[in-house]
Amino acid sequence: MKHKYCKNPVSFADMIDLINRLLGPGGCEWDKSQTFASIRRFLLEETHELIEAITEKNVSEILDEIGDLIFQLGFLVVLAKNIGWFDEKDVFNGIISKMIQRHPHIFQNPQKLKKSEVQLNWNKIKSETTRGLNAPVLGSVPKSSPSLVAALLIQERASSVGFDWLEYEQVLAKVPEEIEEIRKASTAVNKEEEFGDLLFSIVNVARWIGINPELALKTANDKFIGRFQKMAFVAKSRGSDLNDMSFVEKNKLWEEIKINTD
Structure with a gap:
């Protein structure tokens, strides 16, 4: 589809032209009110929506969400150019040079x-x-990263300078060790601290076997939600209500659903 402001709307340059129109004279007042700080929210939203589409293997949604995310990035480039920080040439030169070097x-x-x-x-x-x-070695870990992601990045950075276990079994051994520390913890503060250590150790296990802990936990969450909803549906179809069922009955139904969905 051809547009008035894009002769052949198939390139990053065409999108930049569109954003310049939105931010220029006679443009959109809402768009012109946006800043680097305000765009952070939309970057997060679009990133999560793209991850969701990829997880669900929804090709049309992946296409749409990639476009939305690229638009946000293009918007930031134009904002930066307008205040004299850098432009799209600087961005592409930087990333291409980095990839060649790496x-x-x-x-x-x-x-x-x-x-x-x-x-x-x-x-x-x-x-x-x-x-x-x-x-500093760990200074490149973004403070805004989700905690599981941050733990993974911290461990990767530490490993890059040789601070790491030598064998996988050593990594696994830390998990029961941290569980025992939780058992011994006597105060709420101690328990929270030891639980954090346990999570950190579990993330390290994930790192050693090449698993992204954030995505793994999301998969587990989605699986639990799916099974729980199925359990509620089956219970209702049999004339029962989860609220009225005993834990033993619910657990039995859960195992039934689990067998049928695995």
């Missing part, structure tokens, strides 16, 4: 590396780059 086995010294070797190279180069900026 992939020396492709662009500098072509060679075939294993996935694990690529990851080690990536972390080494990233560490050397940030060290050159006098940045």
